[in-house]
Amino acid sequence: MSAGHLRHAGWIRTGIVAGLVGLLELACRLGWLPRRTIIPPSEMVSELVRLLLRDEYWGDIQATLTSVAVAFGLALILGFAAGVVIHALPRFRRALDPFLATYYAVPFFAFYPVFIVLFGIGRAPIIVVGVLFGVVAMIIATLNGLDRIPKALTKTAAILHLSPLDTALNVKLPAALPYLFTGVKLSIAYAFIGVIASEFILATDGIGYEIAYAFNNFQNGTMYALMLFIIVLVTCVNAVFHRFEQRLIRRRSR
Amino acid sequence: MRRVLDTGLLIVALGVIWHVLAISTSEALVTPAETIQRMMAQWRNPRFLPHVLETLNAFGLSLLFSVVGGLMIGLPLGLNRLGRAVAEPILVSIYSLPKITLYPLILLAFGLGMPAKVAFGTIHGIFPVALFAMNAVANVAPVYLRTAKVLRLSYPEALRTVVVPAAIPEIVSGLRIGFSLTMLGVIIGEMFASQRGLGFLLMNAIGLHDIATMLSVILQITIFAVIGNTLLLWLDRKLKAKL
DSSP: OOHHHHHTHHHHHHHHHHHHHHHHHHHHHTTSSOTTTOOOHHHHHHHHHHHHHSSTTHHHHHHHHHHHHHHHHHHHHHHHHHHHHHHTOHHHHHHHHHHHHHGGGSOGGGGHHHHHHHHOSSHHHHHHHHHHHHHHHHHHHHHHHHHTSOHHHHHHHHHTTOOHHHIIIIIIHHHHHHHHHHHHHHHHHHHHHHHHHHHHHHOSSSHHHHHHHHHHTTOHHHHHHHHHHHHHHHHHHHHHHHHHHHHHHHHHHO | OHHHHHHHHHHHHHHHHHHHHHHHTTTTOOOHHHHHHHHHHHHHSTTHHHHHHHHHHHHHHHHHHHHHHHHHHHHHHHHOHHHHHHHHHHHHHHHTSOGGGGHHHHHHHHOSSHHHHHHHHHHHHHHHHHHHHHHHHHTSOHHHHHHHHHTTOOHHHHIIIIIHHHHHHHHHHHHHHHHHHHHHHHHHHHHHHOSSSHHHHHHHHHHHTOHHHHHHHHHHHHHHHHHHHHHHHHHHHHHHHHO
């Protein structure tokens, strides 16, 4: 396959996605899919525009996004720090391995009610769940990144008599960066999952809460509009990170 | 052996931390001992086992769909550069969507019960399996593929005898992530879309604020997941060592 074909990949992808959305629209309009199950994508969009023009949901959007941002930031810092510490303790790390590998099978948002008792009602317990979900992806990525620093680089740093701080900042960090970035990308995806899942369970605001509320009250229009909002938002955030990562990888292979 | 001992020590340490936390936050948590007592009480109750079997059943089916479906998507795409270039961003973005958002859609489409849980487990597990399989196949040394061509192997033959064996360690890594996420998906599905299973018991316990049952169920899910993952991790290491 020539590189020429690959240049068109973006267009083909756009075509496929547009085709699928068009097919869904058609299936809804022709009544193949019942209205009580799903509404046409065009109605989701117009409903979303209508909702965003009114003030009703901006508070929820703000609450959810703020929680995700705080949880993501904390997960990055804590995950990186924990990763560095665990990497320095190989015996502890080997013992920890099976738990890190299984971590994401455990529905940690089930602890949300416990956190409500511990941290009170409000955004704090939701943020804690977001951090819990995001932090381990960052720990795993940090361990992986530190593992993959080429020996030649650390040896060169030793020969050049770089101080430990200089070695860490100017040699180790850049070498581990692409792997760290994988963790960053996963962390934000998991922070979203943790925050929205908690909002589904017991919250009093946030987009997750509003989707569950609309579902329980048979407001399919509102529900699908808000679901679309989350999907588009998360896809855009991921796309930005993905692009950034590609650039990092390209710069590295040069 | 020392490794097992270390993990054992870690479990004891975690138990001690849990115990101290439980004592210092009287209302929010119960101690490990109380949780294990509750677990034993649950197993003595004849109504508990059907919930466990229900969850295992849903998990088994979801895992089957995730693995078969994921490989069917991932293997052919990995062999086709254009297909991979087109599909990868789509798969990656679906993989990282908070799929819990989709639970109303799944409920409306499948109704309450087994099909909804299996669908929920499958949408969690299928994409990581597909992504890992795709990248595993794409990273197979071109020399193997050319050899398959020279030997005039048919497409299915080449997949079965050359591509999959060469890519198997990475495929197993994908299965491991698929295993965890399928588990998570099934439990979430049960929490929101079911009247049976461990996830339902968990949601019920959350509603009743029955901390002992909550922790007991979470602990059992964790134990099951750790065992499954450790087996796959062991298989993973073994396969990688063979290469």
